Amino acid sequence: MITSRRMAAVDVNAEALGVPRKQLMESSGNAVARVVRDLVEPGSAVAIVAGRGNNGGDALVTARFLNAYDVTVSLLGRPETISTTIARENWDALVAAEANVQTVTDSANFDLGTPDLVIDAMLGTGVTGALREPEATAARAINDSDALVLSVDVPSGVDADTGDSAGVAVDADHVVTFHDAKPGLDALDCDVTVADIGIPAAAELFTGPGDVLALHRDSQSHKGDHGDVLVVGGGPYTGAPALAAQAALRAGADLARVACPEHVAREVQGYSENLIVREFSGDHLSPEHVSDLLDYAADRDVVVFGPGLGDHDDSLAAVEQFLAEFAGTAVVDADALQVVPEIDSEATLICTPHQGELQKMGGSTASDWRERTDLVAEFAADLGHTLLVKGRYDVISDGDEVRVNRTGNPGMTVGGTGDVLAGATGALACVLSPLDAAAVAAYANGRAGDFAADEFGSGLVATDVLKRLPAGLEGEE
Ligand SMILES: NC(=O)C1=CN([C@@H]2O[C@H](COP(=O)(O)OP(=O)(O)OC[C@H]3O[C@@H](n4cnc5c(N)ncnc54)[C@H](O)[C@@H]3O)[C@@H](O)[C@H]2O)[C@@H](O)CC1
Numbered sequence: 001m002i003t004s005r006r007m008a009a010v011d012v013n014a015e016a017l018g019v020p021r022k023q024l025m026e027s028s029g030n031a032v033a034r035v036v037r038d039l040v041e042p043g044s045a046v047a048i049v050a051g052r053g054n055n056g057g058d059a060l061v062t063a064r065f066l067n068a069y070d071v072t073v074s075l076l077g078r079p080e081t082i083s084t085t086i087a088r089e090n091w092d093a094l095v096a097a098e099a100n101v102q103t104v105t106d107s108a109n110f111d112l113g114t115p116d117l118v119i120d121a122m123l124g125t126g127v128t129g130a131l132r133e134p135e136a137t138a139a140r141a142i143n144d145s146d147a148l149v150l151s152v153d154v155p156s157g158v159d160a161d162t163g164d165s166a167g168v169a170v171d172a173d174h175v176v177t178f179h180d181a182k183p184g185l186d187a188l189d190c191d192v193t194v195a196d197i198g199i200p201a202a203a204e205l206f207t208g209p210g211d212v213l214a215l216h217r218d219s220q221s222h223k224g225d226h227g228d229v230l231v232v233g234g235g236p237y238t239g240a241p242a243l244a245a246q247a248a249l250r251a252g253a254d255l256a257r258v259a260c261p262e263h264v265a266r267e268v269q270g271y272s273e274n275l276i277v278r279e280f281s282g283d284h285l286s287p288e289h290v291s292d293l294l295d296y297a298a299d300r301d302v303v304v305f306g307p308g309l310g311d312h313d314d315s316l317a318a319v320e321q322f323l324a325e326f327a328g329t330a331v332v333d334a335d336a337l338q339v340v341p342e343i344d345s346e347a348t349l350i351c352t353p354h355q356g357e358l359q360k361m362g363g364s365t366a367s368d369w370r371e372r373t374d375l376v377a378e379f380a381a382d383l384g385h386t387l388l389v390k391g392r393y394d395v396i397s398d399g400d401e402v403r404v405n406r407t408g409n410p411g412m413t414v415g416g417t418g419d420v421l422a423g424a425t426g427a428l429a430c431v432l433s434p435l436d437a438a439a440v441a442a443y444a445n446g447r448a449g450d451f452a453a454d455e456f457g458s459g460l461v462a463t464d465v466l467k468r469l470p471a472g473l474e475g476e477e
């Protein structure tokens with residue numbers, strides 16, 4: 001099952017892997033033609049009703065695969081308004097071939113005729129909301145006709161994610177949907193064929209430029225909408241919590257706070273005036289601080305545990321107590337990781353171990369990354385939390401799905417890059433699911449590291465990565 005948002009991401013990833021959308025459109029159109037051949041005899045009258053986006057484009061390809069049929073194509077709107085280049089190229093190819101095409105610019109002139117089969121390719125996953133004209137009139141005509149109705153990807157007017165329709169929608173007998181089933185088709189009373197259109201499995205498995213599309217901001221948003229992140233760490237170290245909190249800001253959080261021991265608070269603040277620092281007594285975290293921290297954390301979106309915290313027994317006991325009572329979302333890194341297998345927590349945890357820390361947690365690893373994906377998925381399922389296991393190939397799993405990240409370079413073994421990753425994960429977990437947050441953070445952090453390596457080679461340092469995080473999160477390669 002795949003949502004429209006994930007489908008759009010996978011489509012962009014496929015393009016980055018060298019499989020452009022025009023090739024996918026060719027496969028989609030071909031897949032629709034195969035179903036047409038199953039449904040009606042050669043020589044039958046087939047009416048294609050095409051919209052101006054890629055859903056229409058798919059059916060314009062189909063027309064070329066149906067030479068044995070009596071095909072008419074109605075384009076809803078003027079050819080100049082076809083919204084994508086690849087759909088327009090497929091329209092031009094039909095015109096050049098003198099196919100039986102017509103354009104419908106006024107719904108009053110829409111005439112479906114009396115075909116044996118209608119191919120509904122007005123709208124797919126690209127839009128939601130009520131059908132406008134001439135699509136609404138065309139949908140009514142399709143529903144009133146005696147023809148079999150075959151919809152491309154999703155019946156036009158139906159939301160592919162929810163199955164809802166905001167007004168009139170096509171009542172399909174059959175749907176050919178692409179790549180994977182769509183949640184909204186489940187509730188419909190029609191036959192659904194899922195067609196493989198040649199999207200490489202790698203477009204889903206490996207993170208890519210499509211994954212960051214999930215981050216697009218609404219222009220109406222307000223301060224706080226993109227997250228308020230609390231980093232709990234510091235004591236033996238001061239740079240780590242400051243890096244993690246600044247990374248949260250660079251990854252888009254609106255507010256980043258650090259809770260740290262009083263003796264390092266000034267130093268942590270000194271790294272950046274952008275941080276809000278809250279100190280607690282003593283020189284390390286201990287159980288006496290937990291109840292105050294729980295209150296403070298309750299108003300934050302995500303807590304990041306671990307950067308620079310150290311492994312004092314008191315500190316680990318405090319993390320354990322905190323997580324046992326906490327019901328929100330937390331990223332757990334570094335020394336704090338070892339308490340995770342000990343606790344039965346209601347919290348949603350994203351754990352970010354490297355291979356050594358994973359083994360310390362009780363997980364196992366393998367040198368082959370493919371084997372590691374299975375091991376990480378199993379261990380994530382056992383823990384009931386999301387894992388981001390760092391390595392040459394980062395493996396991310398929530399116990400159900402697995403993603404693998406290939407960005408990054410050997411220069412990133414320098415200290416502090418893990419703190420940057422933990423902070424970025426915290427910020428992204430404010431707006432994305434744990435799996436997506438971890439995957440996008442790994443991708444962006446690695447890319448930022450690759451940009452830093454372009455400039456500094458193996459002499460790159462964590463603050464170089466920090467500064468390039470926004471570029472790492474941008475959509476274009
Ligand atoms: N990986 C993918 O995502 C693939 C997608 N493909 C096809 O591409 C489709 C998505 O294409 P697009 O993103 O271009 O979007 P659509 O083709 O679903 O819709 C865009 C068109 O609808 C028009 N429109 C917008 N709102 C409307 C309304 N309320 N009433 C009437 N018209 C309206 C727009 O002007 C635009 O021309 C999929 O459903 C599928 O058929 C396939 O070609 C292959 C791969």
Ligand SMILES: [K+]
Pocket residue numbers: 055120121122123124151152153154155156
């Ligand atoms: K459709």
